[in-house]
């Protein structure tokens with residue numbers, strides 16, 4: 640049997656997500672929180688564990704967690720859906736409002752999963768190049784958003800991998816000009832940029848996407864979206880009934896109950912980001928793209944692949960975009976680590992780049 644022959648024709652060329660099989664490296668490639676999960680929160684979670692979390696199906700809508708998110712965001716519980724990571728919600732939005740004959744508009748470069756989930760759901764991805772400074776090209780974007788086949792537009796703010804944010808006024812202006820859905824992905828909003836959340840009450844076609852992954856729970860997969868109740872009603876019809884497991888729901892509630900501890904880690908990451916940016920800028924041949932997220936995109940003079948493997952040999956893993964285009968050919972993305980990890984990264988990158996310069 641040739642399984643590839645049996646596969647849907649439009650999916651045959653998909654490439655599986657590439658896991659990073661490196662051990663013994665300083666991992667600065669996945670935009671995770673590098674700090675220890677606060678032991679006191681871990682203890683509380685263990686204390687609350689009961690057998691029924693394992694034996695019973697979870698609450699399908701996660702009302703306790705939705706209630707906490709509603710309080711934090713000043714929205715109603717009926718405006719919220721939980722997801723098994725925000726990745727699942729990206730797919731859910733496309734399954735519900737995209738599909739064959741529909742298009743999804745994506746300002747590129749950006750998070751790869753918008754395009755991949757577009758392909759998987761049979762929604763045609765249409766990429767609109769950003770400006771040189773990675774701001775949105777509003778004119779070209781609106782042209783594609785106004786196409787009658789466009790069902791959804793995904794805008795990450797702050798954006799991955801550029802770290803740039805879009806002002807809410809710009810989002811409001813384009814959202815008001817179209818009838819299709821606009822999704823603002825705020826996965827990195829705790830690190831910078833201005834939230835578009837207040838716009839949900841004014842723009843019924845706006846969806847805000849968030850995740851717990853960048854702060855605390857990447858391993859437990861918890862994301863959520865906030866939208867007009869009518870949008871939530873339609874999404875709920877398509878959602879897998881038990882998409883977020885009971886343990887993850889409980890852990891996410893514990894994170895929100897202890898938010899000041901995580902807030903302190905966020906502040907530490909933000910101040911390390913500023914230090915890293917300053918130190919990287921001092922190295923000849925590196926240009927830093929100013930970031931509002933927990934990572935930094937930087938451009939080098941030669942091909943980025945070479946520097947990536949040199950750093951890996953020295954035990955540092957950063958992110959190189961596969962098959963890069965859109966002006967990222969010479970760029971690498973480094974996640975802000977702990978102070979010690981960042982020092983090590985700076986030391987190693989100087990070791991690689993400075994002798995190189997001296998040889999010229």
Ligand SMILES: Cc1ncc(COP(=O)(O)O)c(C=O)c1O
Nearest residue numbers: 724725726750799826850852862
């Ligand atoms: C912009 C953006 N959105 C969503 C996600 C997915 O996050 P999650 O872990 O919640 O699926 C990521 C992960 O890197 C991201 O960069």
